[in-house]
Structure formats: structure tokens, C-alpha cells
Amino acid sequence: xxxxxxxxxxxxxVAHAAQLALGELSDVGGWRTTGFGVRLVRPDVExxxxxxxxxxxxxxxxxxxxxxxxTQTAIALWDD
Numbered sequence: 001x002x003x004x005x006x007x008x009x010x011x012x013x014v015a016h017a018a019q020l021a022l023g024e025l026s027d028v029g030g031w032r033t034t035g036f037g038v039r040l041v042r043p044d045v046e047x048x049x050x051x052x053x054x055x056x057x058x059x060x061x062x063x064x065x066x067x068x069x070x071t072q073t074a075i076a077l078w079d080d
Contacts, residue, residue: 013059013074014040020057021076031078051075 018038025031043051052058055075063069 010040014038016059017057017074017076020059021078024056025078048072048075051077 057076
């Protein structure tokens with residue numbers, strides 16, 4: 001699984017993306033065998049657009065902190 005994150009609040013956003021991905025996975029057992037491994041990447045703007053176009057999970061900030069509401073803060077991608 002690949003989780004991509006915007007620069008702010010990275011740890012929380014990665015955890016949120018992973019939690020949401022867990023609910024979307026068709027093979028949780030396969031992820032379990034990796035120790036629920038996650039690879040964090042910090043994409044540039046072009047990569048972010050590419051990743052988010054095919055992301056199965058997109059985390060959007062609620063806007064209660066320094067990030068504007070509905071900002072994409074993390075995405076999760078994986079192969080079945």
C-alpha cells in the first residue's frame with residue numbers, strides 16, 4: 001500500500017488514510033501478512049495529481065485547524 005500525504009499533520013493523516021483503507025480492502029489478510037506495512041511518500045504536485053486520480057481513499061481535512069476545509073491531505077493506493 002502507498003499512502004501519500006501533504007506536508008502538514010503527516011502522522012495523523014497517514015493513520016487516517018490507513019484506517020479508511022482497512023475498510024475498503026478486499027484482502028485484509030494479505031495486508032496483515034505484511035505487518036500492516038505502509039510506505040509513506042511525499043509527492044510533488046504532479047505526482048499528487050497522478051496518485052489522487054487513482055486513489056481508493058482520499059482524506060479531506062475538516063478545516064478545524066490550519067488547513068482549509070476539504071483540502072486533500074492524504075491518499076491511499078494499493079493493488080489487489
